[in-house]
Amino acid sequence: MAVITYREALNQALAEEMERDPDVFLMGEEVGLYNGAYKVSKGLLERFGDDRVVDTPITELGFAGLGVGAAMVGLRPIIEFMTFNFSMLALDQVFNSAAKMLYMTDGQFGCPIVFRGPTGAALQLSAQHSQAMEATYVHYPGIKVCTPATPADAKGLLKAAIRDDDPVVFMEGELLYAMKGEVPDSEDHVVPLGLAEVKREGGDVSILTHGKMVHVSLQAAEQLSKDGIEAEVVDLRSLRPLDVETILASVAKTNRAVYVEEGWSVCGIGAYVSATIMEEAFDHLDAPVLRVSQADVPMPYNKQLEKLAKPSPARVVEACNSVLYR
Amino acid sequence: MAVITYREALNQALAEEMERDPDVFLMGEEVGLYNGAYKVSKGLLERFGDDRVVDTPITELGFAGLGVGAAMVGLRPIIEFMTFNFSMLALDQVFNSAAKMLYMTDGQFGCPIVFRGPTGAALQLSAQHSQAMEATYVHYPGIKVCTPATPADAKGLLKAAIRDDDPVVFMEGELLYAMKGEVPDSEDHVVPLGLAEVKREGGDVSILTHGKMVHVSLQAAEQLSKDGIEAEVVDLRSLRPLDVETILASVAKTNRAVYVEEGWSVCGIGAYVSATIMEEAFDHLDAPVLRVSQADVPMPYNKQLEKLAKPSPARVVEACNSVLYR
Amino acid sequence: MARTKEAPSSALAGYDREELHRLLYLMLLGRRFEDSAAEAYALGKIGGFCHLYIGQEAVGIGAISPLREDDYVVTAYRDHVQALARGVSPRAVMAELYGRATGCSGGKGGSMHLYSAEHNFLGGWGIVGGQIPLATGVGFAIKYRKQDSVCLCFFGEAAVNQGAFHEALNMAALWKLPVVFIVENNRFGMGTAWERVASLYDISQKATAYDMPAAIADGMDVLRMRATIQEAIDRARKDGTPTLVEARCYRFMGHSMSDPVHGVYRTKEEVEEEKQKDPIRVLIDQLTEAELLTEDDLNTLDERIKEEVEDAAQFAEDSPDPEPDALYNNVYAELNPHGRLFFDDLGR
């Protein structure tokens, strides 16, 4: 297996799927000539031409809606939001058009589209540029959401998302783009939606998480293991469909769970998973499911405050200790 | 106490607060000449003139942002969304401007604004016009959210919202506008944000809910009481600030809770409250907190399907019975 | 900016009798169909919002009738007549208004959300202005596939103020997407007159901002309407050039079935006066004058249409509601083998 970056993994997935299916095209701000604000689409304009790699005006609502219209008649658009923060301008087209397309038309018109880009905070980008929007998207039926944490998952999930016949919101991480990891070389490296992965085995407590926070959770698990606590880190990978089975299996084993998310906790992913666990595994729980999340404030610019606001391994350890009543 | 409709109660609150503070103005589609799509602003144009009751073009993003700008320099806008479904177009201005204003300016510029209108489904309005958006709004710090269920709360909470110095998302219900109820006559009938109300006392199970679903829950409680089950119905009234105290007190008493919401359950209000209860009252729970919500699908037009999709007293009763292990 | 002239008035030239009768048929069908829908609504057989096109028929029919099968139509919630003009059967449309399984959207869409893949009729949208980017995407797909079809996009004048209009028209003009943007300027958005919400009255002039051709069409005369649109269609087919067409028309009914016909925002007199220009009357007069239509022709045609509409209503009546399990059908096209997609107590 080759060791490549998360960025290269996404780039390969895009290239391979565009090779594979002429109906797939990439559209967004700076995706072409500039090779992408974060260089994810590097080289694609040259390779596929400007019919299939399209630089747009800064009109998130407009080009998201354009993508949905193109998907209605059978194309398979990949719409890049430079970051998901800007997708707030496009939510009407995602929720009122894409998510409801198949249902309102009772199956006559589908919407095989991918909306992708980085979610959550990078470093000191302040309040408007540091929002994790998973919870906002996953709330609306008709949408599928996935959040790869590693290069292998980035490639495999993006290929699955592009091949999926429903609107998929594909959320990356600016701080993950440079991360390196092993990725299977095969063109058929597809990670199906709805399949969580146990990134670390352990029997004492389940740390459930997704996206960037997988790495924070793994660090926490290492620290815990120094204290003889073996945490199981479950990377959900997809938030809808959600691999409830794997979640419940881990909880049945450890009887304790902590959810770690980059975003806010009110109506967050942790609340969704925590409430589901309570409904379906109440008797397995020896302690309440606790949640670690961003501080419940807009993201501040100052480096120290930002550090405080973000979930840290220390905070995850603390939460694990409290569900272990230590 | 006079018996008036929810619509009249809102109208009184608007008129009284505009009387009280010349900086308060109302802006939105059809609020003036047409007296409001749902007649909530009836007579206000005539009474306050078109400087203070402003009909807008259909530009949700634009007039929401305009309101935020006006609030920055000290006015107190009330922005009406004809329904919150359309506010999806305006979310960028609500989340990226209003919610973060005070924080990004470190207190230099505030945003005393109210965004109001009906949320959730009416009758057979189909997928694009039947969405409960509470969860979408309450997720973002910087925003306050309230959801009156009765005429008295409609008037008292709207007055509180208008006087509040923060952005308040005030969610009404089209199906509530014609509902009648007693409303204190006093001009000072203000219901503070963050105060839940026990709408029905009971010791066997807590039904936690908000908005329209308060009435569905009360009906369910009546049915249960025929079986000798006394349910306590807690109307949260505000979703942020959230009256955690009253919620926990009820759960401490009944040891069982069901959340009933009009919207979807994934990252919904029920998930938020349920996860919070687990974290803070785990040992009081004799059963998992269950949630009753809209079917996890876009709202269908067909009358029978719509009926199936909406939370019903029967479904609430069923959930209560299962937390009572009956 | 290329600004095309209005269509000539003596516009019968170039039409054969059959074609003209087909237009009259569609005009009358639209009217009778909606009269019947209005009755059904009053009887509670149709629910939700129901927006009638009465008075505006010439716009949709004039624009859609010259289309080829491989062309597309996208419109707003005021969509009954567009669907019929596109060839969707009165039965399928009426059944949809009744919310039946046999409806053109399986009973899930209702009046505002009519669709027919078979007829390239892409609905049927309820968010003002939301369909404009969608139609632009259809135009993008046509160009992407190097086809020569076109997409008609209808929207009310009030949608012109939406950001979606601005964003979409820029992209359509920039990339030469074969879309004809048709503003149904019936002068009101609900209870708000256009001049009360627009700083520039002349909508067609807004095309200058995108360096896009524009035209003003007489939306009360189906033949002139059609002639104007034909020019725009030809331009779009030729090299993808989009056009902004302002069709001037008038809404004879209230905004929706639940709104008053007149009131604070327009007088009874104004409505009555506009009704004198009834587009159906206009067409009948044109045909009679040209001796292409007799009293008898008209009566037979009208009888036929009445029967067709009654049949549609009966069909809707007799059709079944969707099965309960339809509730979860077509939320997703793909039920992934792994993981759970639906979360609610019904699934418990």
Place this chain on the structure above:
Amino acid sequence: MARTKEAPSSALAGYDREELHRLLYLMLLGRRFEDSAAEAYALGKIGGFCHLYIGQEAVGIGAISPLREDDYVVTAYRDHVQALARGVSPRAVMAELYGRATGCSGGKGGSMHLYSAEHNFLGGWGIVGGQIPLATGVGFAIKYRKQDSVCLCFFGEAAVNQGAFHEALNMAALWKLPVVFIVENNRFGMGTAWERVASLYDISQKATAYDMPAAIADGMDVLRMRATIQEAIDRARKDGTPTLVEARCYRFMGHSMSDPVHGVYRTKEEVEEEKQKDPIRVLIDQLTEAELLTEDDLNTLDERIKEEVEDAAQFAEDSPDPEPDALYNNVYAELNPHGRLFFDDLGR
């Protein structure tokens, strides 16, 4: 549409020496300040995104310098020089870039989010086009209070394609809100040239769509820039009439500190050529020519500015970070007596 002429070239007329030196001071201050910010960024003392205004100073300074104290300024994330021109101290601005408690946004905003209530400087916004409706709201408030102040709204040319621009300009023109909309047309949005994303090149012409007066300003000449804006300001003060001003300028640096100055989207040669028109050089030449500035004047002025900038950097260096509890300050203005506002594990 009233279209105002460009400002006359021999534009020194009507300025006294002091005023002209004040302008030169601001131009040099902006440049030196950002040179220093660039250094600090390279050293990691400034984080996040940092967008420099180098090359565009004439636009912001020409537009802001004629303002009254009770006027308002709203701009985007490229906001350092606007803040300085408005009178915010270099110390407060630099401290904000460093994220210090003494910064003009208390260290919470950073480079993109500068604010000063004291100076009616309303920032500092990061969503492209998002500030346009905000400024329109400020204009609304001015009219609401029957004041005669004005609001300047700056945004880049790429923001013109956003729906927010379209929606806001219509309302501003419709209601006669005293806002001067200033397009900083530096020809690129990040790596994208305007002509690649706009179907109409001439931005000022877009004002026709709103029946709004427009002007084209030379954004590389502070005096001509100022003269053009002055006309727009006068018009706004008189009766609220808004204006769309296209200021033609050029960005000498990369889009932000993390982007290349040139590359696929523009050549090194082009940048070098444009640098020949450096607005500071232009002003210095105008003043020297008119014998209003000597070599000595310039050197003394420049020395003074260098010191001021060094002092600002030192001040930032020495200033403290915000206290940890600042994390939860100013999320809400009102901590309601009832209920809980914050939900996170830190509060546990």
